[in-house]
Structures are given as structure tokens and as C-alpha cells.
Amino acid sequence: MPSLSTIEGKLRAYTAVLLALPLLASCIAFYAIIRQANINAAYHDIHTATSYTKDSINVWLGHRAGDIEHVASIPSALLKDPKFTSDFFESFLKSHADFKSLLLFDTAGNVNTSAREHARGNVADREYFARARNGLATITSPLKSRFSGEYIIIVAHPVRNEAGDFSGVLAGAISINTILQTFSLSYSSNSWRPFLLDSRTRLPLADMEAGTAKIIPPADGETDTPQIYKNTDNARVIGACMPVKDGEWLVVMERPVAEILGGMERMLLVLAVASLGTMVALLPYIRRFSSGVLGPVKTISALSTRMLEGQYDAECILIDTNKTPVEIATLYDNFCKMSERLIRYVEELEIYTSTDPLTGLGNRRSLQKEGARIIEMCRRSGAECSCLVLDLDHFKRVNDTYGHPTGDVALQTASAIIMRNIRKADFAARLGGEEFTVIASHTPTGQAMVLAERIRADVERTPITHDGHTFTMTISIGVAPVSASCDSSTTPLDDVISKADCALYKAKNNGRNRVEQWRAEDATMSCKHHL
Template sequence: MNKHRLISIFRFDTIRGRIRAYTIAIVCIPITIAALFFIFFQQERLIENEKKQLAEILGQNKNTIKAYVDVCFQDVLFLTKVIKAHRSDMESAAKEFSDYDESHTGISAAVFVNAQGISEIDSMGKPGLYGGDRYYFKQAMMGLSAITTGIKGRVSGKPVCMFSMPVTNQAGEFDGVVFLSILVGELDAWLHGSFVPDKQGLILCDAQGNILAPHRAVASNADDAARQIPLQLMQLGEAGQIFVNDQGVRMLGASVAVGHGGWRLVYFRSVDEILAGYRWLTIFVGLGSLCAVLFMMPLMLRFCRSIEAPLEELTAYALELRKNNYEATGQLCDQKNMPSELRILFDAFTVMSFRVARQIKKAEAVSLKDALTGLHNRRFLQAMGAEFLKKTHSAGQQCACLMLDIDHFKSINDTFGHNVGDMVLQHTARIINASVRSADLLVRYGGEEFVVLVACKDARQGEELAHRIRHAVAAHPLLSDGNELSVTISIGVAVCADMANMAESPESAEAALAVMLIRADKALYAAKEAGRDAVVVAA
């Protein structure tokens, strides 16, 4: 934008300049005040403070969960020692497993599975189950401890978390596996009371994303598989990051590994919730914006009242003219308080629209009429032919196209002159016009050719009309200077019977019209070849 254009936009002696200046002031002042208060004082600082608190919370709870896992594995280690000490007396070992289960209320079952994968000891009293296909058993065979989540206990049928450790015999060979089975609900209850603080948005999940705690994030039905958190959350760093969730909400989140088993502690919270606690800032910004608007309001109202109504009326008037509704008129309700520029503009626009409408009507009338014969011309056929086809189809009829050509017209021009040729065209046009109905569409197609579109029941009816026209022309010779000049015509007839798609698609009607004209032209050529003064119907 050049300098002169910029100056013209903000000139106060024009309506355009006033609108630009006042609009920019009304919009920019409140927004600028709000932006300054919010951006430069609080928003980023609030987010950073939340990140720091988040890092502290994750660190505290990470240690709590790690301690819980260590305690569970210590208990499993104790039970493996029981098995080694009583391998030859499994009844004693089973009693100690049972005593352990009774003294630990959060434990669902304490189980020993032998090297063949069969449970020999089950504190729930259901030994003999096969567990050789379980993840914990396969890990134990490799000498590894494991935490297994995301599965259902074969006895309880409920989601469980399993802490397992391999058992070896005196020779150091694999002799089975001991595991503690803890219901996810029990694990959730313990951790729910241990989180520091019990902060909403803090979630414990396993390596696969299955949620273990807290209770409000776990599936409401204990028989259902555990819910999972998105991979996006698990991949967040410890320092905290801003991200956008699947619902398009900006969130602050972080994720930290808690050690053995791939467990992760995840936290997320919407940015809107973080900022919602500082209501005083929002109120202060709102009051500032309101003061700015109130300061500008008198000026805005005074200016708008003087231009709103006439501009709206002028706009409505212009829209009607754009719709080719040239009969519409524009009237100003209140000219007293209107700026002089608007009055001049409205008067000039009204006069101009009347003149343009008058010229357009004249041009349209001339452009659609043939000056020599007074018939519609080829342009009218192109504009209204497709609509004629659709109306014929809507009435349940077929459409016949008659293409007529005056025989030996070039010889008439060469022999008698172009004045007589024009008289022949006018004479023939009158006869054809008298032979067709007012509802039919008759145009001078070009030169000595005419086209008639007529609604009919079948091709025979269109052919009969063609013969009537041909006989009428032949029976009425042209009288010129006391002499009779015989005139004959050749006619090609084509019928459009298949018009199934015309109602839905204007393009289909236009295409059908074009095809029908081509077929009628070929039939006309055949009539000429047959000796002229003939009618040929397209196959």
C-alpha cells in the first residue's frame, strides 16, 4: 500500500476515513489493554509456576510408588525363600502362604507355580491351574523378575497386577515362580491414599498405557479391561509440555518413569483450568476493556447513527440491482441527519441505476430478436431451449425439434436480389409462425434456417406438424411486383424422448438440446439430398 493511499484511508473529512479511524480505535484500544494486562503480567508466569509445582509433585509421588514396588518385591522374595526352605514339605509352605495372605489385606493371592507351569500353592485355595503361557512365567524362566498388568486373574476374572520372581533349586536351576496377585482396585486404593497431594490429573499407568490409579481414572466396572491413556501423554518429558489433546483443548502435561516394570506417572491438566484460578486478573482486564469501550461509546454511537441507516438502505438497493431486480427503488428514511456525501451518493446511484436498467432492457430485447423477421434468434434458443425441454418433460411429453431450410435460397438472392431474398425470409417466417402454437418455440436459427421446438406425444406428431408447415409454405407463393415466386422448404425432424435426468441437472437438458439439434440438422441434410421440399425424421 503506497503512502497516498494510506493517507486517503485515514482522512477525517471523508466517510471512509472516519469509518477506518473509529473502527480501529474501538477495536484496538480494548484489545490492547487486555493484551497488555494478560500477556505482560501473568499468563506465562502462571504456566511456569504450574510446571515447577508439577515437577515437585511427580518427584514426590515417584518415590512413593517406587517404595511400594520395592515392598511388593521384598514380599515376593520372602515367599521364594519359603519355597526353597520347604520344597520337600509343600504343606508347610502352603500354610505360610495362607498366613501371609491373611495378614496382608491388600493381597488378592500368593501363588507358587512349579517348573512345569502348574500352580502348586494358591492362597485362594485353587491350585492346579496352568500358568506356563503367562508373561511372568516366561520371564522367570529367563531368571527375571516381572510386573504384569493389563490382564484378568483366571480365578477372580478381574483386572490384576502381578509381582513375580523366579525360584531356583539348590543347583541353581529354574524350579518355578512365585507371584503376588493384587487387584487393580486394591492397588488404586493404596496409591490413592499415598499420592502427595491427591492431585486431580495425576495418573499411574503401566508400560502399555493401562491406567492403574487413581480410582476416578480406572474403568468404573471392575470386570472391564482397564482404560488406557494416549501415547502422546506417555511420551511427555518430566519438565512439562503444552500440547493439544484430541478434543482440541490446550493441556499442560508431564510424564516420569517410576522404575521397575516400565510404570509411568503421568499428569495433565487443561491450561484453561490453570488460568481459571486467577479470577481477579480476568475481572481487572474486563473492567479495563469495559472502561475503554464506554469511553469510545458516545463517539461511536453519534457517528454510527448518522451513517448506518442510509448505508444499509443503499446496500439493500444495490443487492436488488445485482439480482437484476431493476424494478426495485431506493428510499432514504431520514435525510436530515445524513452526511452530505451520502445524500449525493444515493441520488447519483439511483439515477445511474435507472439509466442502466433502461439500457439493459433495450439491449436484452434487441439481442434476443431477429430484426428482419421479428422472430426470436439463435441466442434466445440457447437461453431458453433447455428450459423448454425441462418443461416438456415435466408435462410428461416428448420434445420434437424441426429444423427448416428454404430451398434454393442462394439462387433466389442471385436471381432476384437480396431485397427479394429478405422478403422471402419474412414471408416464410410469417407462414411458419401461423402454423405453430403460441406455446411452441420458433426462432430464426441463421441465414435461411429456422428451428421449431414443439411438445408432442411421439415422433409421428412432430412429423405431421412438419408436413403441415411444408404444405403451407408451398401453397402460399410470394407476390412480388405482380409476380408469384414459389417457395419450398426442407425439414429435418428429431425427437428427444429420453429426458429422465433433466429435472436434476440443467447440464443434461443443454446436452440433450445440442444432440437434438445435431440430429435434426442431419435429417435436414438427408431431406436436401432426397430432392428438397421434403420431410425426413431422424432415426
């Protein structure tokens, strides 16, 4: 059993109070507020989900009706061509997977053309055909297909000839299972997912023949308060019911009351009794515990806040830990040691994340920071500065001929040449692969061209020796000045690198192993690397 002189012992002792008091209050508030609040929140979620499902189904049905209306608007002369109609229907079904089949009926209700079903028969007695004859588009309730025997809905639209006379009916068949799967609806009422009912019979649309009429809550608009009722499966539930398809269908969603409350009633009653017994006896210990812990914790909090703000030079101050628990004293001592290590790690990490590990030059991350700083400094002082983009010529041949280790040595040699030719005020970085860049501070274009030529010549005359191989390399360089202004969609750094890259492109195209300067007329050229 831990001693009360340790933080573990104190926490165990005081946890009883920290649990008992809020749980006792929660138990009392549960019957007055929380229980109803949970039910209201659950009903709101159910109502929102049901409303979303209702709206989604209505919109989806509207889109499917629009699809059929679009096909029905094709000139009837074209629909008289059986091959055109058949090919068009097949193409339509491939791009509209929700439809099971597409049928064109003539004025007498006989099948003229069908796709996906080899249908024969007459539908003149169907309500949707009669409505279409009267110029009305229709989306039917589920009916049993005379051709396939499964439950489907029909999306029908009248077809008219050029004179506007009725010339037939276009009907698209959608399996009721497609609707259920599209909206993740349940095939029954016991999976706690939304399900669809016929509003007149209360039978599930997925099982109109063998299904059982469902007990459902009042439809949306009839009540604003959650209704707890026993559903068809004799479970106490909260549900929401909303009309779909102009009231012909109902979308229903239910959730068990037991799941909503989650056993809170019994748990809170038991814990409330235990909380009352310990509340009075343990209250003085909370004050004592707080006074012994609060001082050191506040100090640690202040130091950690300063470190979070980037003040890593914050030093731990000496505090009296004689009256604090052993764990708090150990925590404070460890925190001070960890802060010292963190300062070292931050310094090392800064170097690691800003340096290319192979060449020792800056990387893209440090280029974005340091390059932008140099350019901004030059702009503020009114000084000129320039950018060099450098690319080793035919570097792939080096890797292919001598191997990647030798290629790495070549990159390191080129980096060393660049560094020994630039000043401390300049910044060099490796962009990636065999490409480098230099931001030359306080350097007009003419001086930058001289610097670039010096680097080019130095690279050309410097032999590379590794693993028994000796060879030389050449380098192409593009030079561009930093503009006084640039397009708002880019930064000055990206702008000057892009221009120098264009100049590099010219150097590659003009034979390599040369230096080219970006000029205003180059703005219209397409700058792609010449590999």
C-alpha cells in the first residue's frame, strides 16, 4: 500500500473525493437534466440523419428522373432506328449504373426497344403508362417486374414526336436493392440503420409481400419532442420518421433507449452512495495535497511555457521541495535535466533539418528561409543581388559509368568548389540531384556572371578521383538578378530561381559547359530542363 507521503498514495486517497462528488452531483442531475438532455441530443442526431437521408433520396430520385427526361428528349426520329436506340440505351446504362434496364414502349404499351432485359409484353394497364400518355412523368412505388420478377421502381417519361404528339413511353427500371445499397439502408428494422416503408401499408419496401407492418414514431411535423415507444421487435426506442417521394414512402431511423443511456442509471446510483460516505472525511486532504503540489507544478508550468515559446535559455530555479511529495521533487529535477538536453537537441536538429547531408550545403528548407532573408535584406537596403542555378552536365553518365558512390564524390567536389568561390555573405544550397543554387548578396548581374564563370572554370579543371577512376566534369550555370517586383502569385525567391533556371535552360540548349544570363525576352520561353 503506497504511503500518503507519495503522490501515488495521495492520488489514491483523494481520487475517491474527486470521483464521489462529481458522480453524486451527476446522479442527482441525471434524473433532472442529463437523462432528458441525452435523449434530446440522441433524437436531434437521429432527426438530422433521417432528414439528410430523406433529402438525399429525394435529390437522387430527382436526378434519376432528369436522366430519363434527357433520354426522352432525343428526337423521336432517332429513336425509330432500332440499332441507334439499342446502342444508345446500352451506352446510357453503362454510364448510369443505378438503372437496371431501359425500355421504350410504343403508343399501345408494347415493348419497342429494351436494354439489359429481353422484355416482351404490354404495360398499357400500368398507372405510369397512363400518366405518361397524359403528359406526366412518374416515379412509381415498388412493383413486381413482369419481366424479371423482382421488386423495382419505374422512372417513366412520355416521348413525343417533332409535332409534339405522344409517341411512346421511356421507362427506366431501378432495383429497390439499388436504393437500399446506395443510401446504406436496412433491409429490416432491427439493424438500427434507416429503413424505408410504404406510407400506406407501413410495410418495408424491401419485402412488400412477406414483411410485417411496422410500428413507427409520428411523422416529421406532428411532434417536436422525442417519442419513446416499443417498436415491432418490442424494443424501447427513440425514432424519427419523415416522408419521402411526396409522402408515398417513409424513411425511419430508430435507436435503442438502452444504448442511448448506456447503463448510466444503475452506475450513477451505486457510485452516488459510495461518494456520499467518503465526501466529508476526505475533504481536508484535498487542501493539504494542493498546497504541497501547487508550488512546484506552477514553476514547471512557467518554465515549460517559456520553452514552448522558443525561449530555450530558460534556467531552472532552486525551489524548496522538502514539503512536496517525493514524486514531485523527482519530476522537477528530471524536468531540469531534460530541458538541458532539449536545448542541445534543438541546436542539433536545426543543423540537421537545414543541411543537405551529402554535400553539407543548405537544403530546400534552409533555402526558403535564408534565401528569402538575403533577398529581403538587399531590397530594403536598395542593393542588387543575384541568383545562380547550377547543374552538372551529363551527371547521369557519371552514375551509370562509375557508380553512385563515385557520383556522390563528384557532388561533394562540386559543392566544395562552389563554397570556395562564394563569400560568407552568400548562400549556397543543393536543390536536388545534381542541381545547386547560389543567392549572391549585394552582387549585380555583371559580378554574378564573373562568379559563375569562375565556378564553371574551376569545375572544368578539377579532376575527380575515386575508386581507381579519374575524370573531369563540366557545369552549366544560369544567372538572374532579383527583380524589384514580381507577380503576386509568387515570392521574390521563387521568381528569381525560376528566371535563373530559364537561363540554365539556355545554357543547356546552347551546348552546356557555359554561363547564360536571364534577359527580359526569356520571359516568354518555356523553361524545361534539358536532360
